[in-house]
Structures are given as C-alpha cells and as structure tokens.
Amino acid sequence: MSRQHIISMLLENESGALSRVAGLFSARAYNIESLTVAATIDPSLSRLTVVTVGSDKVIEQIKKQLDKLVDVVKLIDLSESFSLERELVLLKVKKSDATEQKISDLGADSMACITDETDGFLIIEVSGEKTWLDDFLLTLGDDIVEVVRSGVIGLSRGERTLTL
Amino acid sequence: MELSGGEIVIQSLKDEGVEYVFGYPGGCVLHIYDAIFRQEDVKHVLVRHEQGATHAADGYARASGKPGVVLVTSGPGATNAVTGIATAYMDSIPMVVITGQVPKAVIGSDAFQEVDTIGITRPCVKHNFLVKNVGDIAETMKKAFYLATSGRPGPVIVDIPKDITDPNIKVPYEYPAEISMRSYTPPVSGDIGQIIEAVKLIKEAKRPVIYSGGGVVLGEGSAELRELCRALNFPVTQTLMGLGAFPGTDPQFIGMLGMHGTYEANMAMHNSDLIIAIGARFDDRVTGKVDEFCPHAKIIHIDVDPASIAKIIEVDVAIVGQVKPILLDMLAQIKHLDETFDRARIADWWLQIDQWRATDCMAYDTTTGTIKPQYVIEQLYKVTGGEAYLTSDVGQHQMFAAQFYPFDEPRRWINSGGLGTMGFGLPAAMGVKFAHPDADVACVTGEGSIQMCLQELSTMLQYDTPVKVINLNNGYLGMVRQWQEFSYDSRYSHSYLEALPDFKKLAEAYGHVGMTIKKKEDVEPALREAFAMKNRTVFLDFLTDTKENVYPMIAAGKAHHDMMMGPSSKYKRNEP
Numbered sequence: 001m002s003r004q005h006i007i008s009m010l011l012e013n014e015s016g017a018l019s020r021v022a023g024l025f026s027a028r029a030y031n032i033e034s035l036t037v038a039a040t041i042d043p044s045l046s047r048l049t050v051v052t053v054g055s056d057k058v059i060e061q062i063k064k065q066l067d068k069l070v071d072v073v074k075l076i077d078l079s080e081s082f083s084l085e086r087e088l089v090l091l092k093v094k095k096s097d098a099t100e101q102k103i104s105d106l107g108a109d110s111m112a113c114i115t116d117e118t119d120g121f122l123i124i125e126v127s128g129e130k131t132w133l134d135d136f137l138l139t140l141g142d143d144i145v146e147v148v149r150s151g152v153i154g155l156s157r158g159e160r161t162l163t164l
Numbered sequence: 165m166e167l168s169g170g171e172i173v174i175q176s177l178k179d180e181g182v183e184y185v186f187g188y189p190g191g192c193v194l195h196i197y198d199a200i201f202r203q204e205d206v207k208h209v210l211v212r213h214e215q216g217a218t219h220a221a222d223g224y225a226r227a228s229g230k231p232g233v234v235l236v237t238s239g240p241g242a243t244n245a246v247t248g249i250a251t252a253y254m255d256s257i258p259m260v261v262i263t264g265q266v267p268k269a270v271i272g273s274d275a276f277q278e279v280d281t282i283g284i285t286r287p288c289v290k291h292n293f294l295v296k297n298v299g300d301i302a303e304t305m306k307k308a309f310y311l312a313t314s315g316r317p318g319p320v321i322v323d324i325p326k327d328i329t330d331p332n333i334k335v336p337y338e339y340p341a342e343i344s345m346r347s348y349t350p351p352v353s354g355d356i357g358q359i360i361e362a363v364k365l366i367k368e369a370k371r372p373v374i375y376s377g378g379g380v381v382l383g384e385g386s387a388e389l390r391e392l393c394r395a396l397n398f399p400v401t402q403t404l405m406g407l408g409a410f411p412g413t414d415p416q417f418i419g420m421l422g423m424h425g426t427y428e429a430n431m432a433m434h435n436s437d438l439i440i441a442i443g444a445r446f447d448d449r450v451t452g453k454v455d456e457f458c459p460h461a462k463i464i465h466i467d468v469d470p471a472s473i474a475k476i477i478e479v480d481v482a483i484v485g486q487v488k489p490i491l492l493d494m495l496a497q498i499k500h501l502d503e504t505f506d507r508a509r510i511a512d513w514w515l516q517i518d519q520w521r522a523t524d525c526m527a528y529d530t531t532t533g534t535i536k537p538q539y540v541i542e543q544l545y546k547v548t549g550g551e552a553y554l555t556s557d558v559g560q561h562q563m564f565a566a567q568f569y570p571f572d573e574p575r576r577w578i579n580s581g582g583l584g585t586m587g588f589g590l591p592a593a594m595g596v597k598f599a600h601p602d603a604d605v606a607c608v609t610g611e612g613s614i615q616m617c618l619q620e621l622s623t624m625l626q627y628d629t630p631v632k633v634i635n636l637n638n639g640y641l642g643m644v645r646q647w648q649e650f651s652y653d654s655r656y657s658h659s660y661l662e663a664l665p666d667f668k669k670l671a672e673a674y675g676h677v678g679m680t681i682k683k684k685e686d687v688e689p690a691l692r693e694a695f696a697m698k699n700r701t702v703f704l705d706f707l708t709d710t711k712e713n714v715y716p717m718i719a720a721g722k723a724h725h726d727m728m729m730g731p732s733s734k735y736k737r738n739e740p
C-alpha cells in the first residue's frame with residue numbers, strides 16, 4: 001500500500017522557502033526519507049527533491065499541500081513516469097587488502113571509485129539508485145567507518161521536464 | 165512621489181482602500197505610527213491587547229467581506245497576535261497583519277523584542293513575507309492583499325524591520341495596480357466535464373442532501389446556492405461556518421449538521437445516496453466517525469482549494485474552483501435537462517426527513533423557572549427580529565446560538581469554528597460594528613470566554629461601538645463540564661469558575677451599562693431595554709441554568725446516526 005515517491009519541485013529562491021517545505025512535512029506528519037535542495041541555473045529558482053513514503057492517498061495530499069505553498073512554483077512526481085534517479089554516497093573505510101578487493105568487486109559495474117587515501121583511510125565515492133546503494137552499503141557492512149548520502153535527485157526521461 | 169518606508173506602509177493601505185487598521189504601537193513600528201499620525205484616511209483603532217486587534221480585524225472581515233488589517237510591534241506584539249492569526253487561518257479569513265521587526269542589522273542577535281515572527285507564524289498563515297528593502301514594501305503589500313483575498317482566503321503577514329521604515333530614507337513610491345505571481349494561480353471556474361458528471365449524479369439521486377459550508381459565505385455564493393437549492397428542492401444542511409448562506413427559516417433547511425447538529429440533518433447524511441458538498445471541508449466535528457461517514461452516498465465536492473478534495477473523504481466528483489461560477493454553470497446544466505426537480509420527485513425522502521424532524525431534537529425543558537440558555541437565544545431572536553449580527557465565543561453558548569438563532573443572511577453569524585478560540589466574540593463584535601455601524605450587533609458569550617478578551621470593553625467605549633453582550637452565565641466552563649458529565653462520570657475537574665466578578669459592575673467600571681438578569685420573566689424585557697439603548701454597549705449577565713447540556717450530540721468518534729438525544733426530545737429508541 002505505502003510506496004516511495006520522489007517529488008521534485010521548483011521553489012522561489014527566497015529565504016524561508018525551504019523551511020516552509022520542511023515545516024509542512026513535520027506539521028502534517030508526513031515522512032521525509034531524504035531532502036535535497038540547491039539553486040538552478042536560473043538564480044531566482046531552486047530545485048528541491050524530496051523522497052517520501054505513503055499510501056496513494058497520503059502522497060496525493062502531500063503533492064496538493066506542497067503545490068499550495070506559495071513558494072512552490074511547479075512540482076513533478078518522478079515516480080509517476082519513467083525517470084532517472086541518482087544519489088551520491090561518500091564513505092570512509094579503513095584501508096586493507098580485503099576492503100580494496102570488495103570495492104573493486106562491487107565497483108566493477110558501478111560508478112564506485114576510490115577518491116581519496118589519507119593516513120590509511122579511503123574515501124569511496126559512489127553514485128547510483130537509492131536501493132542499489134542501500135544494498136551496496138549493506139555488503140560493506142562493518143567495514144564502513146563513516147558515510148554520508150546526498151539524498152536522491154532525479155530527472156524524468158525524454159520530453160517530460162520540470163521547467164518553467 | 166518619494167516616501168519613506170513608514171509612509172509607504174500607510175500609503176499602500178490607502179491605495180488598497182483600507183478604512184481601518186486595528187493595532188497597538190511599540191518600538192519597531194514607531195516610524196509607521198508616525199506616518200499614521202500625519203494622515204487621516206486610514207483610521208487606526210487602538211485595541212487593548214494584540215489578540216483583540218486580530219479578532220476585531222477578523223470580525224470586520226467576516227462581516228464585510230473585505231480584508232481585515234492589523235498592525236503590531238515586534239516580539240510580544242507579534243506573539244500576542246498569533247492566536248488571532250491562527251483563528252483567521254483555520255476559518256480562511258482574509259487578513260493582512262503588519263508586524264514590526266527589529267532592524268535588519270540585529271536580526272538573529274536576540275535583540276530586544278526580537279522573535280522569529282516568520283517562523284512562529286509559518287504554520288498558521290497563508291503566506292508571510294519578511295521585507296528586506298524599503299523599495300520592496302509597496303509590492304509586498306500588494307502581494308499580501310492579493311494572497312489574502314484570492315483563492316482560499318487567509319491571513320498574510322508582512323514583517324517589516326524597523327530600519328526600512330526610517331523617515332530619512334525616501335524612495336519613489338508607486339502602488340502596483342495589478343500583481344501576478346508565477347507561483348500562485350488561484351482557480352477560477354470549474355471543469356465543465358466534472359460539472360456534467362455531477363449533474364448526472366444529481367439526476368439519479370433518490371436521497372440527496374446539499375451540504376453547504378463556510379466557503380459559500382466566503383466566496384459570495386449565497387445567491388447562487390439559494391437558486392440551486394430551489395431549483396432542485398433537495399434538503400439543505402449547513403455547517404457551523406456556513407449558516408446563513410441558505411436561509412435558516414426556510415423549510416428546505418434541515419438544520420446544522422455535525423456534533424451538535426439536528427437529528428434530521430445527521431440522519432439525512434447517514435442515509436443519503438448523494439451528498440453535494442459545497443465549500444465545506446469535511447471537518448471532524450462534521451463527519452463524526454470517518455469510516456462510517458455517509459456509507460450509502462456518492463459525493464460531489466465543490467471547493468476552491470484542491471487540497472481540500474479527498475483530504476478526509478474520498479469523493480466521486482470533484483470540482484475545483486470558485487463557488488459562484490461553478491454553481492452558475494451547474495444551474496445552467498440543470499436547466500438544460502428536461503426534468504422537473506420538484507419535491508414530489510423525492511417525496512419518500514422528504515417524508516422520511518419530516519419524520520426525523522418530528523423528534524423535535526433540540527427541545528428543552530420550558531417548564532422550569534430557571535433561565536434556560538436556549539430561552540435567552542430565542543428571546544434574542546425575537547427582540548432583534550432575526551436581523552442582528554451575532555458573534556460568539558466558544559462553548560455551549562456558541563452551540564445554543566447556532567441552534568436557536570436561525571440566520572437568513574450570510575455574514576451575520578460570526579464565530580471561531582475551526583480553532584474554537586475563546587475570547588474571539590467580544591473583539592469580533594467590535595470589528596463587526598466598524599463594518600456595519602448601524603446594525604444591531606450582539607456577542608453571545610459565557611462567563612469563561614468573556615474573560616479572555618474582556619479588556620476590549622475599553623476600546624469599545626473609546627471608539628463608540630455599541631454592542632450587546634449576551635453573557636450566558638452558567639458558572640461553569642459549560643462545554644467542558646458537559647464532556648466531564650458524559651465521559652468522566654461527572655468528575656468536574658477544574659470546570660467550575662469560582663470568584664466570578666460582578667459583571668454588571670465591571671461593565672459600569674468600563675463606562676458601559678450593566679444588567680444582571682436572574683428571572684426568566686425578566687429576560688425579554690431586559691433584552692428590549694438593552695437593544696433600545698442604540699448607542700450604548702450593554703452587558704447583560706444572564707444567570708442561567710448551571711447544568712444545561714447541548715443536545716443532540718454525537719460523541720467524538722461516533723457516526724452520524726449514533727446521536728445522544730436530550731430528555732425533552734420526542735425521540736424514541738426504536739425509531740429508524
């Protein structure tokens with residue numbers, strides 16, 4: 001019944017716009033799995049992508065309530081169409097032959113690469129779909145010292161866009 | 165024209181056609197107050213508490229249809245206003261609230277009288293603005309009025325740091341004639357395809373009910389609603405917020421619905437096969453138990469706010485847009501049909517409703533000598549000829565007023581339905597009086613509620629806004645006591661008000677007329693005497709039955725057909 005949705009929106013690049021979106025989720029007890037926001041090429045707009053979970057009814061309400069916010073210019077549910085989603089993960093592991101082997105095994109068909117090596121620690125940079133990354137992190141398990149995820153972003157494929 | 169920021173605020177109000185500002189001064193708005201001093205078009209009303217300012221502006225807006233305007237200082241001025249802002253928000257009342265803010269340079273430094281007004285009010289406003297440049301004030305004011313009054317109306321805040329109102333910094337002023345915002349496009353007319361679908365359902369209905377709400381009042385759709393109801397001859401129920409849009413004395417009106425609605429209205433909802441919801445939002449006090457709401461009905465929902473659709477209840481046909489054009493389009497479609505929607509078409513349904521009606525569900529004991537609160541409202545209706553503007557506070561007295569004073573016109577019944585704010589009634593009544601100086605205005609209240617914004621009696625003397633205060637003094641926080649009687653075995657935990665003031669003397673101390681009414685036979689004469697004093701505020705303290713309850717009642721979480729009936733009703737358990 002409950003499903004994950006990636007909702008992406010163009011926001012007026014005003015102070016307070018982000019807190020309106022975040023506040024809406026907490027005030028109405030909606031879920032936030034991840035939230036990411038940054039300016040677009042048009043400096044008057046920022047693009048915010050939120051991953052949320054809910055029944056069809058709840059997701060419908062979330063979209064309507066977001067749309068109702070005056071700072072939200074336009075909104076798209078990426079889960080409704082054929083879209084491309086990506087998340088970036090940086091993770092730190094202790095350097096050892098075993099971990100390096102694991103990474104090169106796992107990384108063969110992914111975008112994982114060792115980006116930094118300092119004082120016996122590696123920073124691995126990997127991007128992919130959220131679920132794939134979840135699995136990837138599970139396999140590394142206890143080897144991980146620290147991890148940071150960017151939150152999901154996405155674009156719909158083909159002609160469909162979120163632009164003005 | 166070159167103006168300072170403070171002058172721009174006031175000039176914008178002037179250009180917006182604002183007549184009254186309800187406010188209270190303080191450090192961060194002193195430049196603005198100086199601009200007020202140097203002009204005469206925009207009149208300022210000095211309240212005694214910022215909550216009073218917001219409720220007064222709100223009452224003004226509800227009675228006039230024009231936006232209410234409030235001006236308060238930063239910090240405590242803004243926080244005191246929050247209750248009134250939330251009250252307006254919950255009932256979708258157009259309001260523009262100007263709040264002073266500390267100078268830009270010290271924002272975020274915990275400066276004297278600094279609060280994050282934008283943050284505090286964010287969840288209870290339609291939108292809010294922090295203005296950063298003096299050159300942006302005029303356009304922001306325009307946006308604020310546009311947002312407050314269009315689409316689903318609501319309060320909008322304009323937070324203005326003191327430095328940008330500096331009298332020494334002048335900028336060219338021009339008030340925008342029009343404004344559009346790319347991120348905001350309120351809907352206009354409804355989708356005609358959906359309207360046709362709705363009319364199909366209307367054609368098939370055997371047990372229809374029109375369920376009309378506050379949106380019809382706010383959207384000025386009362387005339388169209390009446391026309392639709394008369395064209396269809398369907399039974400009409402209204403929410404607490406919708407009363408008056410359709411005449412309360414019309415036999416087609418089956419009473420208010422919901423928690424303290426009539427038996428016939430709630431039973432009709434429960435047994436209906438078609439609900440036509442117009443400008444109503446399926447509030448929990450209306451629906452009762454959601455899972456059992458109108459189990460047999462198809463539902464048509466007309467609303468200006470897309471987010472209201474399917475928020476609580478799934479609907480069969482949704483029509484988003486302004487109520488007025490939608491009802492007109494719907495009427496045109498109905499006239500297109502070659503059908504007669506006379507009463508005979510749904511004769512069985514009306515017969516059933518009349519049987520429910522015969523239970524006389526609001527009947528109360530008229531034989532005792534004590535003053536029953538219902539009796540006072542009935543007499544109030546009689547004495548004012550049903551023509552008064554009634555504001556109310558929150559509690560049993562509010563329900564008695566809604567039940568026993570049928571409103572034949574919209575905007576006459578003014579109460580805090582969504583937030584249920586005690587303290588609303590008195591300042592709201594003052595606001596109504598500013599909107600309609602010649603009308604009879606009464607505030608129906610209780611000894612609990614009235615003490616929450618009592619200080620405005622002083623403002624009412626200063627500005628000569630004569631109101632009749634109908635205090636249904638039962639000595640209890642009556643609505644709380646009623647719930648404790650029903651759900652807590654009559655353990656009246658802190659619902660008894662000891663050490664009440666002598667309200668008569670209190671009114672006199674404020675320079676008004678006070679009356680204490682202890683006997684039933686004095687009720688009507690006292691009301692006549694009070695309303696004869698056209699130019700005086702009269703505080704009528706009615707010492708009523710202390711233990712009267714509001715009936716009928718749907719207990720929280722129960723369904724429409726599961727009502728508690730009063731001992732005086734003719735309801736028998738084995739009835740349908």
Ligand SMILES: Cc1ncc(C[n+]2csc(CCOP(=O)(O)OP(=O)(O)O)c2C)c(N)n1
Nearest residue numbers: 559560561586610611612613640641642643
């Ligand atoms: C500001 C506020 N505080 C508390 C409540 C909860 N409440 C609802 S009705 C009520 C009792 C009101 O008492 P009174 O004004 O005497 O009216 P009565 O019910 O006796 O007619 C209370 C405390 C409220 N609605 N508003």
Ligand SMILES: [Mg+2]
Nearest residue numbers: 610611640642
């Ligand atoms: Mg009371």
